[in-house]
Every structure is written in structure tokens, then in C-alpha cells.
Amino acid sequence: DTGVSQDPRHKITKRGQNVTFRCDPISEHNRLYWYRQTLGQGPEFLTYFQNEAQLEKSRLLSDRFSAERPKGSFSTLEIQRTEQGDSAMYLCASRLGGQGATGELFFGEGSRLTVL
Amino acid sequence: QQQVKQSPQSLIVQKGGISIINCAYENTAFDYFPWYQQFPGKGPALLIAIRPDVSEKKEGRFTISFNKSAKQFSLHIMDSQPGDSATYFCAATDYGQNFVFGPGTRLSVLP
Numbered sequence A: 001d002t003g004v005s006q007d008p009r010h011k012i013t014k015r016g017q018n019v020t021f022r023c024d025p026i027s028e029h030n031r032l033y034w035y036r037q038t039l040g041q042g043p044e045f046l047t048y049f050q051n052e053a054q055l056e057k058s059r060l061l062s063d064r065f066s067a068e069r070p071k072g073s074f075s076t077l078e079i080q081r082t083e084q085g086d087s088a089m090y091l092c093a094s095r096l097g098g099q100g101a102t103g104e105l106f107f108g109e110g111s112r113l114t115v116l
Numbered sequence B: 001q002q003q004v005k006q007s008p009q010s011l012i013v014q015k016g017g018i019s020i021i022n023c024a025y026e027n028t029a030f031d032y033f034p035w036y037q038q039f040p041g042k043g044p045a046l047l048i049a050i051r052p053d054v055s056e057k058k059e060g061r062f063t064i065s066f067n068k069s070a071k072q073f074s075l076h077i078m079d080s081q082p083g084d085s086a087t088y089f090c091a092a093t094d095y096g097q098n099f100v101f102g103p104g105t106r107l108s109v110l111p
Helices: none
Strands: A005-007 A010-013 A019-024 A031-037 A044-050 A053-057 A065-068 A075-079 A088-095 A111-115 B004-007 B010-014 B019-025 B033-038 B045-050 B056-059 B062-067 B072-077 B086-093 B099-101 B105-110
Touching: A005 A088, A010 A019, A019 A088, A019 A111, A031 A075, A044 A065, A044 B099, A075 A088, B004 B086, B010 B019, B019 B086, B019 B105, B033 B062, B045 B056, B045 B062, B045 B072, B072 B086
Parallel strands: A010 A111, B010 B105
Antiparallel strands: A005 A019, A019 A075, A031 A044, A031 A088, A044 A053, A065 A075, A088 A111, B004 B019, B019 B072, B033 B045, B033 B086, B056 B062, B062 B072, B086 B099, B086 B105
16 A cells, blocks of 8 residues: 555546546655556646646646645546547656655555546 | 557457556656556556666566566566456656656456
């Protein structure tokens, strides 16, 4: 158990619907990352936060995707008007950033999205 | 320049054998190189990591070899066991900002 929680673990939706995923990081971790992983591929970076500030977004993150981390605690990833190509595992990870911190990313077990 | 290349895509090893997975990068700003292990239905978990100021790091049966001039690093699993059967990802990051992952190697260790 890495301590990063994601909910829901699996979401099945119809094309065009909106979905939201939640991530609760390890409590003292100030950095939070979202990745997307498709079958047989490595995690692809989507975005990351330091506390509540979204510091970087991948060009993979189209305008249908939005992520928030209010108050620097949990984070949500929303996908609007889902498309079949959005079907993937969405992974959340957290780490302690800053001077003296190790580089280890702690991943959650992921939220699997299936768009019909 | 942000890409991390990884080979082979899949690997089959007999129990007790040595598994070797190779990775290469271009971005010289990368300063931390972790390896992650992922079992089906689970998120990746850190296995071992190295910084570019050392050429080798060993933890139990797992060793990372790092060649800074060639911009390559590899994972060696000694005495491979069926329980090591998983997908392995190399990764790289610059100052802990964006972590870039390789495409993964699916390892199967035959009993």
C-alpha cells in the first residue's frame, strides 16, 4: 500500500459524457502528478502540481481535460465530452519535492476509464 | 529530447538466469534515473534508482549500471525468479519536475 488513493478504480461511460477522477496523495507530499497509461505503454505525463499550483501541462492535455488541486491536498482530473480514445488507465502519483527530498514517485493503483 | 528509449519490449528468462533491460536518453539535464516495477492491475512501484554521479548501484538482486558519456543505463536482475515476472519501466527526471518513462519491458521468468 503506497498511500496514494484513487477513486473510482474503474469507470465505464458512454462517449460524450463527462467523468471525474479523484486522487488523494500521501498527506505530506507537496507534488502531485497525473499520468495516462494505455495497454503495453509506459505512463505518459499529463500534468503536475506543486501544492495548489499547476506547474506544467503536457500537450496531451487537450482543452477537454482539466485538473485541479484546491488547497494543495486532493486533486481531481475531469474529462469532458469523453471520446473512445480517452480509454486508458489514469494514474496519480505524489512525492515530496524540495531540498533534500528523494525523487521517489509513489503511484496509486489507477483509475481505469472505458469509453463505449 | 524528452524521450527515454527502452529495450527489449519483452524478455523471457529461465529461473535463476540474468535479466537485462536497457535504456537510453538524450536530455543531459536528467539527473535522476529510477526503475519502476508494475504488476497487472497495480500502479508502478519504485524498484531502484541512481543518480549520474555513480556508475553502479546494487540492491539485493537488482543492479543499475549507468554510463553517463553514452547516456545509457541498464537494469540487471540476478537469479531471476518467477515472482519477478512483471513489466519494468525505466524513467528519468530533471530536478524532480516531469518524470519521463520508457515504453516498458514485459519480463517473464519461467519456472
